[in-house]
Amino acid sequence: MNETLAAALKAEAARLGFAASGICAPDAIPEAAGRLATFVEAGRQGQMGWMAERMHWRGNPAALWPEARSVVMLAESYTPEDNPLDALDHRDRGAISVYARHRDYHDVLKKKLKALGRWLLAEAGGEIKVFVDTAPVMEKPLAQAAGLGWQGKHTNLLSRDFGNWVFLGALFTTLDLPRDAAERDHCGSCTACLDICPTQAFPAPFQLDARRCISYLTIEHKGPVDVGLREGLGNRIYGCDDCLAVCPWNKFAVEAREAKYHARPDLTGPALAELAVLDDAAFRARFSGSPIKRIGRDRFVRNVCYALGNSGDPRLRDVAQGLCEDADPTVADAARWAFARLS
Template sequence: MDGAALKSALAEQARAEGFAAIGVTRPDAIPEAGGRLRRFVAEGRHGQMGWMEDRIDWRADPGALWPEARSVVMLAETYTPEVDPLKLLEAREAGAISVYAMGRDYHDVVKKRLKRLGRWLIAAAGGEIKVFVDTAPVMEKPLAAVAGLGWQGKHTNLLSRDLGNWFFLGAIFTTLELPVDEPARERCGSCTACLDICPTRAFPAPFQLDARRCISYLTIEQRGPVDPELRPMMGNRIYGCDDCLAICPWNKFARTSSEIRYAARPDLVGPDLAELAGLDDAAFRARFSGSPIKRIGRDRFVRNVLYAIGNSGSARLLPAALALRDDPDSAVADAAHWAVARLSAVSG
């Protein structure tokens, strides 16, 4: 089987596995991405994400991660929501959870698909593979862009003419030589919807992100207390933020996900903040078993819930905050005092 025939068969197999799009590029196809990453880190915009700096050489150069690789197969898997994430922000006494975290942890689902597809490739043509889903030092978005899956929008996430921006990315590095695809062209035009909607103004300029002001970063990566200036802007977002994704006009082309495991769990669609605030460590682990939320731990999650309680304006939630003022975790206790002060001021 020649390279073109193999790539065509691989694409057919990828669709059979449930992937929505596939593209191929070379490990050395993003030479400018390393410079952008190093400037991002040098300016401190990565915040507490020290892992970005620790493996910056691998992250900046996919070829350094695995020198034997000759091709990178990038794949997209949709998780388009059934509900409008922006509507969840209106229910101030309920928590807003990012769409991708309402269902099964995508890392497990996508990685299994990638491994199956990789095994098919080895059986069909030999060679070796390595698969990556988000947790490895791989710059998936620049690689996906040069592989033709889409372009990085002004919100820095990947956009597609065919998929909108509700999709996960996975990568298969292989020692096989496969024909490459043409890079996608940027098509944001004069639109600034994603920049304008950001509650914390996390975009210093189009196509640039300061993670230290991003609510996804603040609720997931940030350890310890969040800057008091930013807390009111977080609203009821307790894990992640979808605003810049949800507002994008290209989502009119988004495809419905065929993966039932990405469907939102009913108990994670607008859960009651008072109930979540009362979770101890064991209850937290049980509640979020199989969810990416479990990785941030009870303390960070309850801290987020308390910020949402403080922003709710609801006197009903005051007892939940009062009960946590002496929590063993200092960030939780600080958040509880902040929420109590906010609600006390509202209720008089």
């Protein structure tokens, strides 16, 4: 009976547009707690204090909801229509991570997860909880345990079937469903993702130091970025896709079926000069419905200032100068740094 239900559940997930689905037990990742503890003890989480504060739940999914008997992991494709690395050549324009170029994926993905959950409740009863990134759930190890793919040397999930351009969601259920076989590593001797990182954020294969990761620095990190890392940011003003974009398994990437993940024209290579002059109201209006909105105007314009300084374009010197006395001291510091480089 449960085998039939699991097959029907996966069929419904495919109908809803998920690229892949798999099932594991809540206690399927016993090694996760130790790895997380090592990461936090080394301080590699940077300013992300919430990783340490909720380690008990994050390291042990069974503790998050003890009544759960199965975890259904879902992968949602957001494969870009272009090569994100091309944006790095246009230094007078900002490079925005592919996932942030349209609607906030949390809202889109959670809606689909809830639809799948309602289907499961109607078919078999039980109780469910759905999680998308914001809860203390280690989605990538769980996805590997559920057979969706494996965590590559860049620590992101990738698959021989759909590459690594995926969002992950989790559906916990009190139903006891048959488990899928875990996936194993297929990276081999490839080090493309490690070699391309502009800030050397990977101390070793399968390890990440967030304090050097451009995605962390442009999104999570508050205050000035270390001067030694600013040049490595290039024109990346929100996130970084380098290690994802270079992965050879992307030749099997699945086209994004959800229209809400297709890039907005105004978020594909926006002019730095245009972004630098945004005040708080204009920032909020421009990035309404986008995940970019959550970092706020000051942190975003700080990133834009670093990109100005890395542009090598003297025409942008006046733009940087206009922010040298910004009300936010971090923006002013970044602007002065940019102005000095362009002078």
